[in-house]
Amino acid sequence: MALQPAALSPWTYLLRNPRRIAPVFLIQVLVTALLVLIITPTNAFEATARANVKPLDGFTIVRPRVINGFDEELLRLLDANPQLRARVEAKMFWLRMPMIVGEGVAPMIALPQSFWAEFLDGVGSTLVDGEMPEPGSDGVVLHEAVVRAKGLKIGEAFGKLVDPQDMTPGRFTLVGVLGGEARIGLADHAYASEPLFVLARVPPFQVIYAKAGGKAASDAYLREARHEEAFGEGEKAFDVIDAAYMDERIAGMLANLPLIIGFITLSVGIVVALVISLLNVIAFQVRVDEFGLYLAVGHRRARLVRKLAVETAAVAIAAWLAGLALGIGGVALYRDLWLEPRGILLTVVDPRPLLFSLSVPVLSTLTGAIALGRRLHRMDPVAVIQRRGAG
């Protein structure tokens, strides 16, 4: 029975030679952390955009498509919805908010004041600062994250009439701040419909509330109804803006992101793998005598290649885990110190960087083990012994 020699275990080498494995380990830790720090913030747009459209979980918006407003026929069609609980005329505005790169938008809805309480209750929002707008005034309440993102203070005005660069038409004054999960703003429909004011030209919307438990069926009815023949073949009578529609829009905007991230990660992975294999070969130089001895006294090359592969893989996996921890820590710090104060959401533990950065340990292990395996296969133990003897 052969002894199981712990002396030849890959772990023995790794635990007793921290200085030798440090360069390879550190490079992989830093590259993995860097990939996490680069890739994770790309979810900020998606996380923030999805939070901004979260209110659509509670209601659905219907917007006329071929006419500027709802005629009797359209309204009849909406009222025929068997799951309809309430239908409220509204106007919809989009507030621009800066993201890490470019801008995102958050919704602000103008509703008849009589419906505000029910609306806020439905989306789970409450007033946390300031006051609700006076009837007929330009006052609005905005979600606290949007207020932070836009850098607004209570009493300050915004809109295209205040700043020509602003995409929100007209002029509004922030009078209160809303808290809650839904990033929604609220304005007075009467003010937004004032005929002497530019806002009157903003197309009207209908906010559709479904009966309890009937939202999916209601949305399905609306999506089906927009293709009614009465409105001309192929023409959509109205757009249905529900959570599914917005999810599709967001996904469309991010469609190319995995390709870009994949390209960056693979390029980095290949470069790092080559560097690692080079460092492994350099580090192996000081182990030539050790492996020459193993071969001479009767260890099979295949077993020694396995030992080297396990050593390489163990360093790569440990470095990957340490890199993930470092990267996730850095991302959390970035979110807390820089993004959250600006109203930008970020998912700290994102599976994408975890998966993409796996290319670093996988490629490093493969190239490292192949490079060392080739060295070992070419090694002549007699030459090693004679060189030492000559020395």
Added chain:
Amino acid sequence: MSADVLLRATDVSLEYLDGARRIRAVDRVSLEVRRGEFLGLVGPSGSGKSSLLFLLAGLRAPTAGHVELLGHVLPPQADASAALRRRHVGFLFQEPFLVPYLDVRENALGHATHPEAETRLEALAAAIGMETMLRERPHRLSGGERQRASLLRALASAPDLVLADEPTANLDQETGHAVMDVLRAQTQGAALIVVTHDPGMLEGADRVLFLRDGVLQQA
């Protein structure tokens, strides 16, 4: 092969190219080594002593002839005879060849296949005065202690054949003789082949063979 013949070389030659020149390092050597035999191999530098030793160990493939170890013809690839070598052959080189991050005990047992190698190691260490150094790493040992440590590695598996290539070359006379004494004492039931420049180290050898230009001559 008779029962007590451990190793038999039959007309083995080893040739290699040195640039355009063909070198015959070992020239049609035939020899038999029996269990319990102490064989000395001497000759001037470049006479092919070490080359012959590597052929006998299966680390080099002969260009002609063949080597049998315990009745098995050694295959041309060193890897193919690895298990046989590890189980039955102990090596002692001119340089101690110890793995620097392993202690003496680990260096000795790392290659051992004998089920009682650990017990045997304790006895061997006591016999050569290394019992207090088993947990030491090689960098804390003197040259003589390192060579004794590699002796432990060579003998821990109770090999049938011990091949020693200039084991005392880097040691002073006194330490060299001490190493040889231990080697002889601990290989009583095995065959021992020692390559050396120094005939004084072969005191008590059953046979001393002289090699000149790769050709074996009885001394």
